[in-house]
Amino acid sequence: MKKILLLFIIASVSFSCIKKAEETNVAEEKSGTGKEFEMYKMSEMAMLMEQMYVDNEQLRQRIVNGDTIGKFPNHFLKIHKSVMTDEQENDAFFKLQAANFINAQELIYEDPSNAKEHFNKAVDACVQCHEVKCGGPIQRIKKLYIK
Numbered sequence: 001m002k003k004i005l006l007l008f009i010i011a012s013v014s015f016s017c018i019k020k021a022e023e024t025n026v027a028e029e030k031s032g033t034g035k036e037f038e039m040y041k042m043s044e045m046a047m048l049m050e051q052m053y054v055d056n057e058q059l060r061q062r063i064v065n066g067d068t069i070g071k072f073p074n075h076f077l078k079i080h081k082s083v084m085t086d087e088q089e090n091d092a093f094f095k096l097q098a099a100n101f102i103n104a105q106e107l108i109y110e111d112p113s114n115a116k117e118h119f120n121k122a123v124d125a126c127v128q129c130h131e132v133k134c135g136g137p138i139q140r141i142k143k144l145y146i147k
């Protein structure tokens with residue numbers, strides 16, 4: 001069961017920004033450099049995103065259970081600086097959405113008595129950026145919402 005789950009995670013990770021992955025493939029084939037492993041390497045940004053996903057899954061659980069919220073995870077701020085798979089994506093839209101997202105995430109910690117509302121708004125901010133930048137993980141991100 002664990003193995004199946006792991007496979008599923010790997011599959012969903014590798015297909016996260018499907019369009020991009022295909023483009024890379026084509027470019028790679030054309031240039032004939034044959035650096036096959038390069039495509040599977042996760043960018044700094046992709047790793048940060050996966051970390052933020054896990055952190056927010058745990059935060060979600062704490063909110064649902066009514067546990068203490070703790071402190072804003074400062075590594076989230078790396079969203080402003082991490083290297084992306086495609087640096088052209090780091091445009092004005094991305095920067096604005098990143099700032100919105102950080103503000104929304106910080107509010108959860110600043111006003112923990114309304115943690116659920118703030119948390120769902122932070123997830124909205126994830127989705128808003130993803131609708132434009134990286135459609136693949138949206139279904140996964142939406143699972144974070146607290147109903």
Ligand code: HEC
Nearest residue numbers: 013016043045046049053084085097098101126129134137
């Ligand atoms: C400002 C825009 C933006 C925000 C906000 C954002 N993301 Fe992302 N996300 C991206 C981009 C761009 C990528 C692709 C990164 C790359 O390939 O280098 C990505 C990739 C991902 C991935 C796939 C990583 C992989 O394995 O390839 C996941 C999962 C993810 N984001 C989850 C989240 C979650 C959860 C949140 C909110 C807590 C979030 N994202 C907020 C832009 C954003």
